[in-house]
Amino acid sequence: MQLKALVLTVILVISPVLLAPTAWAQQPALPIAAPETQGFSKERLGRIADVMKGEIEKATIPGAVTLIARGGKIVHYETHGFLDAAKSRPMTKDAIFRIASMTKPIVTAAAMMMVEQGRLNLNDPVSQYLPELKEMKVETKKADGAVEDAPIARAITVQDLIRHTAGFTYSFGGQRSERIKNLYLEADIETQKSDITSDEMIKRLARIPLVFQPATTFEYSVSTDVLGILMERVSGKPLDRLLDEMMFRPLKMKDTAFYVPPEKTGRLADALDSDPNKAWIWNWLRVTDNGAGKRYFNGGGGLVSTTEDYWRFAQMILNGGELDGVRLLSKKTVEFMLSDHLVGMGGSTAGTTGPGYTFGLGFGVRKDDGFGWVPGSKGDAMWAGICGTSFTIDPRERLVGVFMAQGPTTRLHTRMLFKNVIYGAVVR
Numbered sequence: 001m002q003l004k005a006l007v008l009t010v011i012l013v014i015s016p017v018l019l020a021p022t023a024w025a026q027q028p029a030l031p032i033a034a035p036e037t038q039g040f041s042k043e044r045l046g047r048i049a050d051v052m053k054g055e056i057e058k059a060t061i062p063g064a065v066t067l068i069a070r071g072g073k074i075v076h077y078e079t080h081g082f083l084d085a086a087k088s089r090p091m092t093k094d095a096i097f098r099i100a101s102m103t104k105p106i107v108t109a110a111a112m113m114m115v116e117q118g119r120l121n122l123n124d125p126v127s128q129y130l131p132e133l134k135e136m137k138v139e140t141k142k143a144d145g146a147v148e149d150a151p152i153a154r155a156i157t158v159q160d161l162i163r164h165t166a167g168f169t170y171s172f173g174g175q176r177s178e179r180i181k182n183l184y185l186e187a188d189i190e191t192q193k194s195d196i197t198s199d200e201m202i203k204r205l206a207r208i209p210l211v212f213q214p215a216t217t218f219e220y221s222v223s224t225d226v227l228g229i230l231m232e233r234v235s236g237k238p239l240d241r242l243l244d245e246m247m248f249r250p251l252k253m254k255d256t257a258f259y260v261p262p263e264k265t266g267r268l269a270d271a272l273d274s275d276p277n278k279a280w281i282w283n284w285l286r287v288t289d290n291g292a293g294k295r296y297f298n299g300g301g302g303l304v305s306t307t308e309d310y311w312r313f314a315q316m317i318l319n320g321g322e323l324d325g326v327r328l329l330s331k332k333t334v335e336f337m338l339s340d341h342l343v344g345m346g347g348s349t350a351g352t353t354g355p356g357y358t359f360g361l362g363f364g365v366r367k368d369d370g371f372g373w374v375p376g377s378k379g380d381a382m383w384a385g386i387c388g389t390s391f392t393i394d395p396r397e398r399l400v401g402v403f404m405a406q407g408p409t410t411r412l413h414t415r416m417l418f419k420n421v422i423y424g425a426v427v428r
Helices: 004-021 047-057 100-116 157-162 176-189 198-205 225-233 239-248 262-267 278-285 307-318 331-336 411-424
Strands: 062-072 071-083 137-141 147-151 356-361 365-366 381-384 388-392 399-405
Touching: 004 225, 047 062, 047 071, 047 411, 062 388, 062 411, 100 157, 100 225, 100 239, 100 331, 100 381, 157 198, 157 225, 307 388, 307 399, 331 365, 381 411, 388 411, 399 411
Parallel strands: none
Antiparallel strands: 062 071, 062 399, 137 147, 356 365, 365 381, 381 388, 388 399
């Protein structure tokens, strides 16, 4: 009996440590290097602070965090300006940002992990997992100008969701049909006004025609939201838990989530109140409102993250699927993701990337060294978010840049500006 009591005591003492599901492993020390050792000019990197100061003074953004790494070594990591709209609190490196559409590459990477595991195929019909979407219609204009809803010519596939060729759209920006835009708003597909579950979202979406036949045109859309719901159906787990297990914990992305808990809200970065797009976007994303169980997880735009967390994800992609000895994806899968998946199709990514880019699986991919608005390399990958964040991954230069700021209306300006100062500092 004494031996049993001793064993029970030991179990009770150590079990909280062994069983604690929320305990996070400490992030490794950041790999910092002198800029000159990685082919950067220290003097030219010093321009970034002045450029950001100028943007803050012009009321483009209240503040920002900028990070540049090459060869896995961080050569620049700075804060600029303020965390809050009132400009009363200095920006911090651990600031949490609404990353919006920078959620898409993360969800896509997790989906490709499921492909590697044999749980999905890219050519699988989406209706295999979401039968509600089997009998979709496509809005079609006839020769006489009349509009009719015709049957789809072929099934929407998982690949169509990932590369935005499913025929879905958004109710804001880029939509090709006023009628379909209004149908999205009436059904509240993007939950701008209410909370709807994932099952309800798919049910409502199934009643709205597509704007294009599948696999014909790139149309930026709710496709990645649908992909997240499909991943939930396949795994039997909610998307927040699935990403936590597959991506965030292995990569030690400790502040990346769909919800900012009360103890972290003091670190949440804000946009200026004068930004005309702030109110509706903040109301749409609602990152401090834990809607789990009531509102579907927005796999296309719902995450928050920090600069360091997102660098860890981007560095993993640059490394060919591995970081700190943890492999999430194979080298060949990453190469496949950063290839052109829109060959011969219509549509353009220019609204996010500027000209000269195509779309891979979750990333905009540069087609040539020239033609774009900013320097880069053929094959470099990027994406950005409507709230003002952006990143770039340049395999040829072994470079990652992460720009974190909250400035919805000025987002295209700041993402191009940041890429200019990155490449302007590369001297070798």
